Amino acid sequence: MTTPSTRTDVVIRTYGPGQVLPMLDVVADIWADAHPELVDNPGAASLGLSVPALHRQITGHLKHTGLALVVAYAGGTPVGFAYAFPCSADYWFGPDLVDQVPEAARTERLMGLCELAVRPPWQSQGIGSNLHAALLMAIAPKWSSLLALPSNRRGQGLYARLGYTYAGAYSNTPDGPEFDLLLLHVQAAE
Known part of the structure; x- marks a missing residue:
């Protein structure tokens, strides 16, 4: 499926689970460009915030039924991506x-937004x-949830504009980074 963006030169394409693996290097490259502060940071890599960790994360999430990957293209060049699953x-x-x-x-259809x-x-x-x-x-x-680093000001600003609210502090491991859930x-955002 192709969705036009508000920019006339940007097109968003949606990919299902079977189409994700061939896109791994493309989305990892976008992620690395969007997070230069994490790419060569050994501390970030040790916390699971790295390109190899992103590869493992996405590959592990492929088991979830309904996973969707969306990629934004400008003039045929991938410039953004996001993925989530119910x-x-x-x-x-x-x-x-x-x-x-x-x-x-807890009871209505929930989307876990993994990366944007x-x-x-x-x-x-x-x-x-x-x-x-x-x-x-x-x-x-009916609901969407994501994890964002408190220090990610651009991301936090986007999520606030989209209507997300703070639900608590979250860490996937005892020694891992603390995220804002x-x-x-x-329904309320429509």
Whole structure:
């Protein structure tokens, strides 16, 4: 499926699980461009914030039914991507946070937004918002949730504009980085 962006020269394409593996290097390259502060940072790599970790993360998530990858192209060049999948509240929030989110977010269709990245020259042009909208269209959730580093000001700003609110602090491992768990009631955002 192809979705036009607000920019006339940007097209967003949606890929299903069987089409993701051939796109791994493309999305890893976009991720690396969007996160230069993490790429050559051994501390970030030790926390699982690296291109190899992204490869492992995406490959591991392919088991989830309904996974969708969206890629923004400008003049045929990939400039942004996002991916998500429908998931259970227990899986996404974990035992420490599941009881802290609204009951509806635990019982209605939930989308776990795993990554959203746009190359720096293309940021602040509506591409991230359009990638997000394409995922919502592909997955049709009632709720969406994601993890964002508190230090990621551009990402935090985008997620706030999209209507996400803080739901709690989250860490996938005891020694891992602390993320902000953000939550969006999709019905309220329409």
